[in-house]
Amino acid sequence: xxxxxxxxxxxxxxxxxxxxxxxxxxxxxxxxxxxxxxxxxxxxxxxxxxxxxxxxxxxxxxxxxxxxxxxxxxxxxxxxxxxxxxxxxxxxxxxxxxxxxxxxxxxxxxxxxxxxxxxxxxxxxxxxxxxxxxxxxxxxxxxxxxxxxxxxxxxxxxxxxxxxxxxxxxxxxxxxxxxxxxxxxxxxxxxxxxxxxxxxxxxxxxxxxxxxxxxxxxxxxxxxxxxxxxxxxxxxxxxxxxxxxxxxxxxxxxxxxxxxxxxxxxxxxxxxxxxxxxxxxxxxxxxxxxxxxxxxxxxxxxxxxxxxxxxxxxxxxxxxxxxxxxxxxxxxxxxxxxxxxxxxxxxxxxxxxxxxxxxxxxxxxxxxxxxxxxxxxxxxxxxxxxxxxxxxxxxxxx
RNA sequence: GCACCGGUCGGAUAGCGGCUAUUCCAGGUGACUGUAAAUCACCCGCCUUCGGGCAUCGUUGGUUCGAGUCCAACCCGGUGCACCA
Numbered sequence: 175x176x177x178x179x180x181x182x183x184x185x186x187x188x189x190x191x192x193x194x195x196x197x198x199x200x201x202x203x204x205x206x207x208x209x210x211x212x213x214x215x216x217x218x219x220x221x222x223x224x225x226x227x228x229x230x231x232x233x234x235x236x237x238x239x240x241x242x243x244x245x246x247x248x249x250x251x252x253x254x255x256x257x258x259x260x261x262x263x264x265x266x267x268x269x270x271x272x273x274x275x276x277x278x279x280x281x282x283x284x285x286x287x288x289x290x291x292x293x294x295x296x297x298x299x300x301x302x303x304x305x306x307x308x309x310x311x312x313x314x315x316x317x318x319x320x321x322x323x324x325x326x327x328x329x330x331x332x333x334x335x336x337x338x339x340x341x342x343x344x345x346x347x348x349x350x351x352x353x354x355x356x357x358x359x360x361x362x363x364x365x366x367x368x369x370x371x372x373x374x375x376x377x378x379x380x381x382x383x384x385x386x387x388x389x390x391x392x393x394x395x396x397x398x399x400x401x402x403x404x405x406x407x408x409x410x411x412x413x414x415x416x417x418x419x420x421x422x423x424x425x426x427x428x429x430x431x432x433x434x435x436x437x438x439x440x441x442x443x444x445x446x447x448x449x450x451x452x453x454x455x456x457x458x459x460x461x462x463x464x465x466x467x468x469x470x471x472x473x474x475x476x477x478x479x480x481x482x483x484x485x486x487x488x489x490x491x492x493x494x495x496x497x498x499x500x501x502x503x504x505x506x507x508x509x510x511x512x513x514x515x516x517x518x519x520x521x522x523x524x525x526x527x528x529x530x531x532x533x534x535x536x537x538x539x540x541x542x543x544x545x546x547x548x549x550x551x552x553x554x555x556x557x558x559x560x561x562x563x564x565x566x567x568x569x570x571x572x
Numbered sequence: 573g574c575a576c577c578g579g580u581c582g583g584a585u586a587g588c589g590g591c592u593a594u595u596c597c598a599g600g601u602g603a604c605u606g607u608a609a610a611u612c613a614c615c616c617g618c619c620u621u622c623g624g625g626c627a628u629c630g631u632u633g634g635u636u637c638g639a640g641u642c643c644a645a646c647c648c649g650g651u652g653c654a655c656c657a
Contacts (some may be wrong), residue, residue, distance in 0.1 A: 230631080242648060333585060347647085426609065430606085430608070431607060431608065431609095432608080432609090433608075433609050433610095434606095434608070460610095461606075461608075461613090462606045462608075465606085465608080466606095489607080492607085492609045493606090494606080494607085521615090522618070522619090523618085523619070523620085524601085524618060524619070525615080525616090526617080527603070527620090527622095528600085528601085528615070529600080531601095531615090532600085532601045532602065532614080532615075533601085533602075534600085534601050535600075550623095560600075560601065560602095561602095561607060562607070
């Protein structure tokens with residue numbers, strides 16, 4: 175595949191969804207216009223099993239590079255993951271992952287990433303594992319890498335400064351993390367590294383190492399973190415993560431329940447809607463319509479156009495008109511409480527009783543509020559639990 | 573090795589030996605809505621025949637009528653000092 179030199183495309187690549195470019199945008203632009211094919215990568219430490227919409231920003235940027243014909247590497251951080259990236263951590267993490275765990279998580283990451291980037295077809299993304307080289311380094315190799323860093327440089331990071339001030343420990347293990355990530359650039363001999371703006375320090379460490387060990391200028395491109403206009407991170411509050419594999423209805427619902435302030439950032443960072451159009455949006459006037467639109471677009475991207483339509487319809491019927499969904503989860507068990515607990519729809523029997531007391535459980539077929547927690551309905555009866563949970567009771571006295 | 577500090581709910585915090593373990597964040601339910609956001613109210617260990625029962629402040633013992641709180645030992649984390657002959 176030939177490298178695309180189209181001005182408009184290059185401009186979009188360098189501006190939309192870009193936080194900063196090191197050393198400068200102009201230098202990179204010049205290089206791109208020359209038509210040189212660049213080798214670039216973005217690393218993902220598989221320390222969880224889910225990618226969320228925050229990851230999507232970087233992956234989309236990945237895809238853009240891919241579409242322009244450059245050599246793009248999806249780097250699985252099964253080596254760096256063992257060190258434990260201290261970025262954004264006010265404390266040393268307590269758990270370090272084993273290689274097996276990381277490899278297992280990586281599998282999930284890859285299936286999820288497939289929704290955004292291409293692993294096959296023209297100019298497919300290459301998958302690499304940094305454990306392949308990091309695990310082979312000897313201590314002496316590490317020393318030779320460490321030679322290029324000073325303690326002052328590493329300790330300069332805000333988070334370490336903060337910890338020093340508070341008297342919180344800085345474990346040597348995490349302290350050395352930037353060396354590992356930096357070495358990735360050297361090992362793969364890349365021209366550019368892509369990552370979230372929170373990764374700037376680590377990526378610049380790689381830039382420095384690259385110059386020291388290979389005499390090469392590595393570019394660094396950072397993408398903004400997904401946050402609303404008040405700077406609040408979107409969809410990352412532990413239980414409320416918007417995952418790339420969330421079911422269409424769930425995904426649609428979660429996006430609808432985001433703050434209005436999130437709408438513009440979502441359009442800018444996660445869709446191809448032209449910037450002119452986005453600028454013309456009137457958030458104050460019709461926030462809900464716009465939110466529906468973004469929810470629809472995202473479901474269509476992560477699932478399919480058909481499912482997006484269905485999810486929108488489901489949303490519209492269920493929540494705006496108060497209608498009952500056609501399909502609902504089955505709850506099997508002896509009593510209603512049994513069934514709800516064993517199907518995982520509520521977390522414990524106590525929790526179920528609490529919901530009954532709060533009059534949150536409604537028998538959809540009779541319209542009655544369930545008031546007795548030991549109630550055993552007829553098999554097939556449908557229930558609404560709270561505002562988002564639905565279930566069909568199936569009698570199963572085993 | 574020595575000294576000091578700490579370990580309490582998913583996270584962060586409070587807790588002169590006394591009954592019901594505090595507050596904040598996150599989360600749930602209801603009201604209001606656009607499933608918004610903001611706000612307000614209630615809730616937020618488990619089991620229950622709804623009377624109550626059981627568990628729980630790092631672990632194990634002890635002192636006491638009574639221990640998250642005092643004592644001892646141990647485990648874990650941190651900080652400082654020493655060692656580096």
